[in-house]
Amino acid sequence: MFRVGLTGGIGSGKSAAAGYFRELGIHVVDADWAARVVVQPGRPALEQIAQHFGANVLLESGELDRAQLRALVFDNSEERTWLEGLLHPLIREEIINSLEQSTSTYAILESPLLIESGQHELVDRICVVDLPESLQLERASARDVNHPEQIRKIMAAQLSRQERLAKADDVLDNTAGLVELRSQIEALHQKYLQLAKP
Structure with a gap:
């Protein structure tokens, strides 16, 4: 392909x-879509993020508060590196799966x-x-x-x-x-x- x-x-x-x-x-695979999928409620990444940054990165619905997380990591290279280390492999996997489904x-x-x-x-x-x-x-x-x-x-x-x-x-x-x-x-x-x- x-x-x-x-x-x-x-x-x-x-x-x-x-x-x-x-x-x-x-067929277009949107990396931003993949990034949202991997942090949905019930996914292991969301649990790890909440454990690492605290429950204040979650909305009342249990979903990730993206704005809050962005504020925490944007100017903090150490925290951003931790987050990227967790998410990039998962996002990559999601992208590969979606690309492979292309017809x-x-x-x-x-x-x-x-x-x-x-x-x-x-x-x-x-x-x-x-x-x-x-x-x-x-x-x-x-x-x-x-x-x-x-x-x-x-x-x-x-x-x-x-x-x-x-x-x-x-x-x-x-x-x-x-x-x-x-x-x-x-x-x-x-x-x-x-x-x-x-």
């Missing part, structure tokens, strides 16, 4: 790109931390959704109603634009917006169909 890793910084349009590939009938000509792994997390090892090519950082900040602020300072912190925790582009096999330029992005995806889809042929 030919696999493409789709990545990009916050506000780059990665989710929109993944949506267009889905419309073309391509489309090729599959896409959509992941904001494709390269940083080592998930790029699961794919044959890396496709980066790219745009200037000023535009990234503007679009992410408008979409998430996050403070620009918070978005800058998230951007700083991700690979730099240059590092991402250096790893890219294919680049989708999202500077001009979604109509232009869609036409680039249609062209790339044809290329991937050719590459996926046995």
Whole structure:
């Protein structure tokens, strides 16, 4: 099965790109979805997180309070390393299982931390959704109603634009917006169909 890793910084349009590939009938595995699945109530990871950080990381429903956990680990590299050590192997397993269930000509792994997390090892090519950082900040602020300072912190925790582009096999330029992005995806889809042929 030919696999493409789709990545990009916050506000780059990665989710929109993944949506267009889905419309073309391509199986897309969302790494963020896998990250949510592994911490669902009843899963061992959630219990370990609650034991490690305390019950205040759980909502009344018993689900993980993601915002609370993010606040605890964001500026604490030791705690973040502990959490990543627990979750990354589980997320990877979930992604592999979902990729293996694909019946489309090729599959896409959509992941904001494709390269940083080592998930790029699961794919044959890396496709980066790219745009200037000023535009990234503007679009992410408008979409998430996050403070620009918070978005800058998230951007700083991700690979730099240059590092991402250096790893890219294919680049989708999202500077001009979604109509232009869609036409680039249609062209790339044809290329991937050719590459996926046995």
